[in-house]
Amino acid sequence: MNVIIVKDQVEGGRKAADMVIDAVKNGAKVLGLATGSTPETMYKDLIASDVDFTKMTSINLDEYVGLAPDDDQSYHYFMAKHLFDAKPFAKSYVPNGLAKDADAETERYNKVIADNPIDLQVLGLGRNGHIGFNEPGSPIDAQTRKVALTESTIEANSRNFEHEEDVPKFAYSMGIGSIMKSHNIILMAWGTEKADAVKGMIEGPVTPDCPASILQKKDNVTVIVDEAAASKLSNK
């Protein structure tokens, strides 16, 4: 695990964007993408760059169950607004939150991932150490599946919704097993509210209690954290 500590989200987003651009120059065909406030600066920098994704494929990590693509809280909507409208891909995949049959949808998504091996996966980090929507306790070999969100995640994500009860209780998420198969991973985390999760991920035992800690077992993982998120690390 290569850990880079930066001053803030602006510097960290720039570093992550440079790594994505380098990957594209070096022939990456498939990017795994994340939502949330964390990657926003990286997406801004990608939009401002001359990188061209039009011959590439993107695969997003997750989507809320029950939200339509044009719902402004959906991850489809987030990706259109923060990246795809400005920088389209040849093909972009996001789980379908309105799928009638959850098993068929997860099967479809697992086939998408199997057919398009991910060269570089971008990740954020939940306050409880989740990656994608793989909450504490998630099996490490899981593929895409329907997951129940924890109270802590619902509360954290409620800042984007008008009322906490509007936050969906379920999501489709790529599993930890699928994430671990990507060739390279960049994980970003900013702010003191992520400091415990960052410490657990980097210095804690590898345990399902902190899903991101599994990344210690993988080569080609770059963690970019700001000083606040790194503040609880013993080795800086």
Ligand SMILES: N[C@@H]1[C@@H](O)[C@H](O)[C@@H](COP(=O)(O)O)O[C@@H]1O
């Ligand atoms: N499913 C997403 C994750 O992919 C994201 O990394 C995380 C952190 O969100 P934020 O970047 O807004 O802090 O929470 C959400 O629940």
